[in-house]
Amino acid sequence: MNLMTRLAERAKAARPRVVFPEGEDDTIIEAARQIAAAGIARPLLIGNETKIVARGGSAMDIVDPAVSPRCGAYAAAYARQEDFPEDAAAHMLRHPVNFAAAMAGAGDADAMVAGFAYGTAQVILSSRMFIGMREGAQTASSFFVMDVPGWSGGEDGLVVFADCAVNPNPTADELADIAIATATSVRELLGWDPRVAMLSFSTRGSSTHPDVDKVLEALRIVRERQPDLSVDGEMQADTALDEHVAKKKMGEAGSVAGRANILIFPDLDAGNIGYKLVQRLARAAAFGPLFQGFRRPVSDLSKGASIEDIVGATTLAAAWAAA
Amino acid sequence: MTVEQTTAERVVAEIARIFKKDASEITRQTRFAEDLGAKSVNIVQLVAVLENNFGIAIPFMEAKRQLTVGDAIDFVVRLRKA
Numbered sequence: 143m144n145l146m147t148r149l150a151e152r153a154k155a156a157r158p159r160v161v162f163p164e165g166e167d168d169t170i171i172e173a174a175r176q177i178a179a180a181g182i183a184r185p186l187l188i189g190n191e192t193k194i195v196a197r198g199g200s201a202m203d204i205v206d207p208a209v210s211p212r213c214g215a216y217a218a219a220y221a222r223q224e225d226f227p228e229d230a231a232a233h234m235l236r237h238p239v240n241f242a243a244a245m246a247g248a249g250d251a252d253a254m255v256a257g258f259a260y261g262t263a264q265v266i267l268s269s270r271m272f273i274g275m276r277e278g279a280q281t282a283s284s285f286f287v288m289d290v291p292g293w294s295g296g297e298d299g300l301v302v303f304a305d306c307a308v309n310p311n312p313t314a315d316e317l318a319d320i321a322i323a324t325a326t327s328v329r330e331l332l333g334w335d336p337r338v339a340m341l342s343f344s345t346r347g348s349s350t351h352p353d354v355d356k357v358l359e360a361l362r363i364v365r366e367r368q369p370d371l372s373v374d375g376e377m378q379a380d381t382a383l384d385e386h387v388a389k390k391k392m393g394e395a396g397s398v399a400g401r402a403n404i405l406i407f408p409d410l411d412a413g414n415i416g417y418k419l420v421q422r423l424a425r426a427a428a429f430g431p432l433f434q435g436f437r438r439p440v441s442d443l444s445k446g447a448s449i450e451d452i453v454g455a456t457t458l459a460a461a462w463a464a465a
Numbered sequence: 466m467t468v469e470q471t472t473a474e475r476v477v478a479e480i481a482r483i484f485k486k487d488a489s490e491i492t493r494q495t496r497f498a499e500d501l502g503a504k505s506v507n508i509v510q511l512v513a514v515l516e517n518n519f520g521i522a523i524p525f526m527e528a529k530r531q532l533t534v535g536d537a538i539d540f541v542v543r544l545r546k547a
Binding site: 224226227230231233234263267270271 | 483505506509510513516518
């Protein structure tokens, strides 16, 4: 059974509530209709009810921030939490992406799928403010699940890349956060035992540079915070993925080198270029990006997402919510 | 009071509240990033209180580009007068 089929089956067993802040959009409405029909999730569309019904969304739950009685409770909660004026909080919650995030934060939705109209930075900001960060998480980041045809490494051809979408130049602390969040995400969403490779252009001191020092410091922090996690570095990508190269470059490779199922890229240049190269040149499927670090799953959409892309992104978020 | 005076008073008061400073510590030269450690979340909050207070729309990306409290005051004055 392929990954998406497996995740869809898990989502169907729970049918979590997934909120769509861009609920008035025709493409979102059609994707939501297909998701509901397949039983993957229960879509909650944010927007004006008359508009959404006119566009074919009548069979789904519709919530309008302009008239919803929940707005007051969400505003009061935010005001209490942040020592912030309640009327200004209510003003912020008129924006659909803030309202949708507040629904997820309050447990009135189990996941959020956004980014079709809103930019990634806005989705992250709204999620940080109104869903909130998980305990112990400081850094919002993202991951992709790469499905590489004709490769049997990782987990039978699957490997997770992070962070390929959010943090341009993470500090050592932030990189450690990203590594720990990704390990948690992988356990929850995919059920794997994480084997985390902290990537660099250097392997075990083959080069010296402040960028290498950053990765080593991140590794030290990860080991301090999560001593039971299988994590190693710094290592180059071939060392992380190929057991022969790992033995040659690292001698006794340990539990990660040559067998990594999570690759942590040192910065966004490397991560974004890396996943796109694998996607284009190895014809890999890239599922995601899913944001991590928040208290609920949030799936990012590109502005050019097709209905199929949106259904896929929702399946990921719903499966994670159902975990 | 003039628009400039009421704007300055309100902007300074809200900045002091959001960044948990005494209003007397905030001047036109106070820099959001270097002096207040402002993050995007703080700017979103500031925009929300000022929009709600003055009944105007404040474009967020332009708000983020205001480097000092003085810049922010002048920016809001322009919006109020538009």
